[in-house]
Amino acid sequence: MKKEKFETIAVRGQMERSQYMEHSSPIYLSSSFVFEDAEDMRASFAEEKERNIYSRYANPNTTEFIDKVCRMEGAESGFAFASGMAAVFSTFAALLNSGDHIIAARSIFGATHTLLTNILPKWNISHSYFKYNELESIESLIGPGTKILYAETPTNPGVDVLDLEALGQIAKKNNLLLVIDNCFASPYLQQPIKYGADLVIHSGTKLMDGQGRVLAGVTVGSAELIEKIYKFSRTTGPALSPFNSWILSKSLETLSIRVDRHCENALKLAGYLESHPKVNWVKYPFLKSHPQYHLAKKQMKAGGCVVAFEIKGGLGAGRSFFDAIEMLSLSANLGDSRSIVTHPASTTHSKLTAEERQETGITDGMVRVSVGLEHIDDIISDINKALEG
The missing domain is CATH 3.90.1150.10 (Aspartate Aminotransferase, domain 1)
Incomplete structure (x- = not known):
């Protein structure tokens, strides 16, 4: 099958049409979905089949938005959140345990800094910082509990640029998960997975929406890692609303x-x-x-x-x-x-x-x-x- 170009994915990457044959995807403002019979209900909750159960887990609009971002970023799977910071926190919380350690670039969003310094330490999750232009110092910060290498590029607010290929090589060599916040670039300008990123995070509030209307976040990457993030998030409840998902999917078209x-x-x-x-x-x-x-x-x-x-x-x-x-x-x-x-x-x-x-x-x-x-x-x-x- 011919691989479609970025712009075509953005415009044509929509869900299957309903029996009404609509040209533009409708909004599914439904908190839950019904089952055909007892066996359908049992099999759905046992995750023996893929189907919509409850919009905290998945919704047609949310799925459409995630699928578009995955195709744009070259990712296998994803999960959408109520805000960019919900995506950052849930990604860390789903993948880390007490005693684990994050290595992060020092130039990061202020709320992410607060998360690393004030919130995650409550669960005995520590961090170390490296300067954006001193990647050679990263390996000296790695300890037995180090699990994640995290960075934004370009950085907020100084628009410094980190070498994604070098970060990918360091992460692979040391068996670390490379997580990149790609918010400033958007998937149109940059795809970190090409350079070795395991997960890519976006604040959909920014360029993805592009008109200052909604809050949103999304994490995409390997199916194995996203499965862990999904299971954490369906329980803790930071899911993106169907309406905001619809807004974002339409915004991606432009x-x-x-x-x-x-x-x-x-x-x-x-x-x-x-x-x-x-x-x-x-x-x-x-x-x-x-x-x-x-x-x-x-x-x-x-x-x-x-x-x-x-x-x-x-x-x-x-x-x-x-x-x-x-x-x-x-x-x-x-x-x-x-x-x-x-x-x-x-x-x-x-x-x-x-x-x-x-x-x-x-x-x-x-x-x-x-x-x-x-x-x-x-x-x-x-x-x-x-x-x-």
């Missing part, structure tokens, strides 16, 4: 078109900011000045929607910039059709200490821009006016 525009706009904005007299530095994976530019070109189709830069003048200048923004939204989300500016030090990474933020390159003057789909001239004009004060 993912490639939207992300192409995001990346085009982001690269133009990064280039403009690089020459602005009130900006200290700019980081964007496909900007030639980015430290991992060649690595980004190797493992990503384009640079993504996020641009990070630092305003001259520190915290005071930063506050003035945010107060002067007119069109762009002040929000903590990203991947939205509307451009968003965020101050990581006081929002998404505010739970980190000043020292921890310094370790990850988050300065008081850093700005994270999620570049949207507006005309690039209007985006640049709004940012320029705010910079000029």
Whole structure:
């Protein structure tokens, strides 16, 4: 069978039509499903047949969404969650036991850092950090209880790029599970499984939805690992709702078109900011000045929607910039059709200490821009006016 292209999978990867022969998948807003007879009920609960039982386990809309993401990422199976952090937590909780150990890149989302430092230690699950550009230090952190190697790439919020192939080799050599948060890239720009990842996590809230409407998360990967995550999650209940699954599956139909525009706009904005007299530095994976530019070109189709830069003048200048923004939204989300500016030090990474933020390159003057789909001239004009004060 001919392998379909990414865009075709996104548009045509829908469930079988019902007897009504609908062209677009319907929403199955049903908490449960009925059985033909006693034997059908028994066999279904005994998992002797694949069928829908209860929407906390599976639902036609959720299955359609998961199947699309699996085909996009090259994964065998998956499970969808009510949020991206539900996906991160449930993946860790399903695969780890008391006494186990995680090695994670130091540059990660603030809530994931809190999970590793404040929540998982309650169950005697420990962690060690490595710097994104010091992969050679990973093996020195491995102990008898180490089970998972975890990273985001590009990172949040500094858009640094980690070498997926090198991470895959380290994980395989040391019998570790490689788990990659692929949220900033989306499966359109990057497929970590190609480089050795065992599991890939997404916050569907971001580029997958793309319009700031729903919360969602999804983990995809090997069928063996997903089975463990599924059994944990059907009991603990972090499942994605049918309605949000339907929204996301429809959103994926336009993912490639939207992300192409995001990346085009982001690269133009990064280039403009690089020459602005009130900006200290700019980081964007496909900007030639980015430290991992060649690595980004190797493992990503384009640079993504996020641009990070630092305003001259520190915290005071930063506050003035945010107060002067007119069109762009002040929000903590990203991947939205509307451009968003965020101050990581006081929002998404505010739970980190000043020292921890310094370790990850988050300065008081850093700005994270999620570049949207507006005309690039209007985006640049709004940012320029705010910079000029």
